[in-house]
Amino acid sequence: MDKKIFISYSWGNKEHQDWIVNLGKRLMTDTVDVVLDRWSLKDGHDIHSFMEEMVKSKDIFRVLIVCDKKYKEKADDRQGGVGTETQIISPNLYSNEKQEKFIPIVLERDEDGKPFLPVYLSSRKYIDFSQEEDFEDSYEELLRNILEAPSIPKPKLGTKPPTYITETNVDLSETNSKIRTIENQIKKNDNLNEKYASDFLKVFQDKLWEFNLENSPNNLTAFGELLMETLKNYKPLREDFIKFIDLLTTKKTDFASELIIEFFENKPMYLRPRDERNSWSGPEFDTFKIIFQELFIYTIAVGIKNKDYLFVSELLHSKYFIKDPYRNNQEPSSFPFLYDYHQNLESYMNQTFNKITGFGHYVITNLSDQISKQTLIFSDTLCYCVSYLETDNHYDRWFPATYLYGERNGGFNFFDKLSSRKHFEKVKVLFDVQNENELKKKLEKNKENSGDRIRYGNGGFNRVPFVYELIDINKISIYR
Template sequence: MSEEKTASPKIFISYSWKPEENKEWVLDLADRLHREGVHVIIDEWDLAKGHDKYSFMEKMVNDPEICKVLLICNDDYVIKANNRKGGVGEESLIVSKEIYSSADQTKFIPVIRSSKDGSPNLPTFIHSRIGVDMRDPDKFEERYEELMRDINNKPKRSRPPLGQLPSYITDDSVIVYSTAHKFRPLKEAIVSSKPNTNALMKDYFRELGETLLSFSLSNEEKEKPDFDDIVVDRFNQLGPLRDEVVEVFSLYINYNKDVDSDLLISILEHLLNIEVKLNNIIYSSAPYYNEHISLFLNEMFLYLSALLLKYERYSVLKDIVTTSYWRESEYSADINYISCAKAFNKYLQSLNEYRTKRLDLRHYFLSSFILRSRNANTYLKFDEIIEIDSILYYLGLIYGFDWSPRLSCYSRIRFLYPFFQKMKSKRFFNKAKTLFDVESKTELIEKAKNIKTENHYSSYYYNIDNINNILNDNNIAIVN
């Protein structure tokens, strides 16, 4: 089917014949514009002998079919326009009258060809008009495109469609977190690779910590027998904040060639100590009244780990799972450093015991069911969260921390997750081996064989296979 032909825009060019090179430059410009679909009216082509030149000029300036009038402003044009001399002077009188009486302020486009004291040299009657600066021959093509876009009303950046007001304006029930004003400049800094990105990251997560503190239960709420209802409700209220944090991590990991492990570890350590401050205990047989924060941090660590896996930042993932996290404590120094599992994979007593018993629920781990109910977001599918939960378990066997893969029961894949399926490729293994801190297939298989820990997660609930059935000679680096 043939496309409908677009009508050519019609323009008039007003210019000075002096000096001769200016006239030649203008005619070259007119020739190119005409060849590229712009109907150019210019005296050299359209004013025949015997025509009244002043009548011609007036008609061109006032003709409604002329969509644009180009005013080619070189030194001679400016002098004649200001002094009202010659054809240019007559045209300037007509143009100035039209400019000041017309509602259409975009019809007349100054094309700047000369300077005065370093600034564009323009006639007085258009000195405040925005024009196309064509003084620099090296930028001619860039400015020519700008001129063509103006003539055809096709700006390089158009106004986007008018959207709807944000929900935090229109919906009084929407919670606006104090991190929002930190999030916007941080997002811009990440995308633009600004040097202050890391500082803004720290600033954002400090604000996040203060926000989490505001979600703590009051002493009065802790005394209620159904305090666990409040815990679940507070966790659900943190859903939009979870999405904001995941977007920060996703942008940071995706846009940074060299992700800073130390920065991520310091952020995680800071948030861990916010949780310690909230609970104000280290060991206790009583329920933790702020375990919605513990579950939020568990979820955040899973998403961060899954994003690092997705974007193949294996060395960074190894760093955050193998580091010992410092936890503030009034007790002896030997418990001040804990593994990622003890920091972000806690057993949540208020949910998995107290609430399950109070409501007579049939969930082995209610906390996992709550995570699943919240589901994933734009950046990750929940299957990817289940996968990283199981991978963290296997990494724990290798590096000596006890990660409980409580989400594995929801897996639709029996044992061999996509990451391990891809390990069959030699190329992929050579990228991923840094995660296991090995140099060869043989070294990794030996590591797996030397693990003597009994697999107490092999029940139907966990859906976890023995590590030697995963990391063996039949599954690693067998295809090119």
């Protein structure tokens, strides 16, 4: 059944009236039946009788009382229509009516930041619309109130709480809230505001610090167990980041790549204490090395999924001016600075589970529901391909730890489709080339300089194909 509401307000200037009308229109669009004098009160109707009927009617589920300076003054002094309405609402407010029927909507605050609320509403819980930048959050709160759809509905009672919930104090309400704000803003304006995006990353970066391993054990098994438990606790925060990247690349914003590059440039700041402690050990920050590498792969994967190839290209070919307070006048880095060999993780996974790639096993067994396994593996492999095509420097290359977990034939439809001229033209930016001849030259150079097979572990049988084996030089852009 549709919810029916009545909006009470003081007539003001055109801008104020337009705000009320627009709120009513949007609520109507969102399935709320709005009674508003601008379209419900007909010529010849008695205004006071209309107001009294709306306030007392059992059909009216909520009465929104829009409070600004003028409304407060008229209500407190019992002036005009607002004064009459106040006399009608007051006894109903304190009678046996449901307390939640009357909702104050604050539009203005005084110079001290106090909301303009009439005396009879001063102790009531209100919804704050006084800050324009917070409109979407406030509107969602109002809509959820009317539709009786709380953002966090009461869940069914479980029988046994999981340890990764009971043993963590991580509060994701801030990142969740930022995501909802961005989603609502996109719904309203069909674009993504850079300020909202920056706000999300600031909160996310602060939350990351909750996953360091201070006072971690020296025993490899105990350390590995703590590391994996910490990464499991971090997973919900990672999901918010992936959703954020999805929003960025779905809207294909012009500031997305710069914003994300700046985020990844912060990695070195997480490899030492946030405070000024004199004593600390490297393993304490192992989680961050893993997190940043995994997040980069997911970022590339989301961009590929949404076909925002320009965004992906910027991340793969831009220089990163990494923020390291202990290194001055350093040269900018390419994206492989985000790759690490995670010694403790690899040793733990090998010793405990006999895995030849600890990082690869961790990533694949902790996949996000937002990205397919094959897209993630392809993105990791694409990073490998680009790094080997761009440089001969061993320290500026990427190893695709997840490749081992892909399809047995090792092929990727994306690479196979490079034989299509149409597909090639769409994705050539990923390889930083203008035409097929430039890509062929890079592949030929890679073939000439190829050394030993790239393998997992020390001399193992599992290997990664050379780039020129993944991309057939002779089949680039040969079909329409």
